[in-house]
Amino acid sequence: MLVLAALTLVTIDARSHGNGVLGDVRQKVSDVFAPLQRATHAALEPVGNFFTGAAEYGSLRQENQRLRQQVAALEAQGATAADAEQRASQALAELNLPFASNIPTVLSPIIDQGSSNFDNSITIGRGTASGVAPGEPVVAAGGLVGSVLAASRDTATVRLLTDPSFAVGVSLQGGNVGSAAGTGPSQPLRVTVDTTQLPPPVEKPGSLVLTSGLQMEKFPPGIPVGRVAKSVTPPGGSEPDIEISPAVDPAGLFYVQVLLWSPA
Amino acid sequence: MSPHTKARLRIAALLVVAVLLQTTLASDLRVFGVAPDLMVLLSICAGMLGGPEAGAWVGFWSGLLMDMFLASTPVGLSALTYCLIGAAVGGLRSSVLADRRSLLPAAALVGTAAAVVLFVGAGDVLGQHQLIAAGRSWLIRVAVVEGMWNAVLALPAGYLYARAARGSVGVERLGVADAR
Numbered sequence: 001m002l003v004l005a006a007l008t009l010v011t012i013d014a015r016s017h018g019n020g021v022l023g024d025v026r027q028k029v030s031d032v033f034a035p036l037q038r039a040t041h042a043a044l045e046p047v048g049n050f051f052t053g054a055a056e057y058g059s060l061r062q063e064n065q066r067l068r069q070q071v072a073a074l075e076a077q078g079a080t081a082a083d084a085e086q087r088a089s090q091a092l093a094e095l096n097l098p099f100a101s102n103i104p105t106v107l108s109p110i111i112d113q114g115s116s117n118f119d120n121s122i123t124i125g126r127g128t129a130s131g132v133a134p135g136e137p138v139v140a141a142g143g144l145v146g147s148v149l150a151a152s153r154d155t156a157t158v159r160l161l162t163d164p165s166f167a168v169g170v171s172l173q174g175g176n177v178g179s180a181a182g183t184g185p186s187q188p189l190r191v192t193v194d195t196t197q198l199p200p201p202v203e204k205p206g207s208l209v210l211t212s213g214l215q216m217e218k219f220p221p222g223i224p225v226g227r228v229a230k231s232v233t234p235p236g237g238s239e240p241d242i243e244i245s246p247a248v249d250p251a252g253l254f255y256v257q258v259l260l261w262s263p264a
Numbered sequence: 265m266s267p268h269t270k271a272r273l274r275i276a277a278l279l280v281v282a283v284l285l286q287t288t289l290a291s292d293l294r295v296f297g298v299a300p301d302l303m304v305l306l307s308i309c310a311g312m313l314g315g316p317e318a319g320a321w322v323g324f325w326s327g328l329l330m331d332m333f334l335a336s337t338p339v340g341l342s343a344l345t346y347c348l349i350g351a352a353v354g355g356l357r358s359s360v361l362a363d364r365r366s367l368l369p370a371a372a373l374v375g376t377a378a379a380v381v382l383f384v385g386a387g388d389v390l391g392q393h394q395l396i397a398a399g400r401s402w403l404i405r406v407a408v409v410e411g412m413w414n415a416v417l418a419l420p421a422g423y424l425y426a427r428a429a430r431g432s433v434g435v436e437r438l439g440v441a442d443a444r
Contacts, residue, residue, distance in 0.1 A: 002320050002321070002323075002324045002343075002347045003344060003347060003348065005324070005340075005343075006324065006327070006328075006340045006341075006343040006344035006347060007340065007344060008340070009328075009331075009338070009339050009340025009343065010338045010339070010340035010341055010344065010390055011340075012339075012340075013338035013339040013340060014338040014390065014391060022338075022339040025332070025339075026331075026332050026335075026339065029332040029333075030332065030333070033283075033284070033287075033332075033333075036284055037284065037287055037288055040284045040285070040288045040289070041288040041289075044285075044288055044289045045292075047289060047292075048288075048289055048291075048292025048293070051292060051293055111288065112287045112288060112291060112333075113291035113292065114291045114299070115286055115287045115290070115291065115330070115333045115334065116301070116330070116334055117298050117299060117301070117380075117406045117410060118336075118337070118383070118384070118387075118395050118398075118406070119334050119335070119336050119337070120336070121335060121336060123287070123333070149335045149336070150335045157335040159335075159336070163336070163394065164394045164397030164398060165336070165394045165397075183397070183398070183399075184397060184398030184399060184402055185297055185398065185402070186297055187398070
């Protein structure tokens, strides 16, 4: 009987694509649990941080050394930083880069880094009450994090760009455009080149890949998606196999920004 | 209020606390990128300590509660998986395994790995192909690491479940009535 009930629920929810009665129930439960989640997260954050630090002690030590060297180099450049910042602001103003322009944002704390090992998503502590809506892009300082999958009144679920069902249009070298899709947690994104009339793109490892923002795209243009990790043209193939490392690692984030933006 | 009703209320409270811990702390406890699954652990504890019926009921409700926080899979998939695992563990407990709490970590290890396989397999059959898109190596890693995590947490979880379930019919019948 319980198995039958579970199968019935799965069928109903799958057919309604999460937007039916069960979707509403999910949102209501999220709203009820949101303050409890925030309180529990705040209370247990030191425990989680302790464990994360202990588990990653070796890599943290290396990262610490690298950052010390970086700080030393930056201190040496301190005198030119102010000038560079001013130039960058002017350049951005002149180019009107959408990522740095006037899209309103909602700063959101991350209250759950992913409840399940098969759910490439995070939960943020802002929802429809703050203007967050499904489909809106989510970014951090380094670039694209994902997009809002579902939103209740006080929380929202963000699908990460590493999720296999996530895809984003990207601009490539030589005027080409493509589609970058997730392949799983901690895996690079795989790029499919969409343009066929132009010469294939020649991407150098390490080059930055941005969203294309073409018509009907779900993301505004110019948001960093990642850096090229690999670009190899297979024997006999015309288009290169391109993989990009995501620009942002959500595991290290405490806050994200939701762009209150929708396609025109 | 009867002892059975009190036991059910305590188990319900335990499930609520467990889902709060799962959705806040558990994601920080990742080893090789894999977090423990407290909800399936409680289903296994219910099966081992209360029998197949208890395992099925606790599995169904713990899975359903977990489904409320998973936006990528349909409501009912975790309920189906955990219900079957809880019932299977309880059935083995009644027929084959000895009445020893020391078997709980082993049951948690095997039961969790089976739950991972069942979740992905059932999900794939029901159209959730993104569950297998991450590849076989990720699935194996999740099954092994999650199983080991739950094996480590099995005895304290079993103790808490036994305390919550004292006075309920299934626990009494199998002679694990009170964890004093």
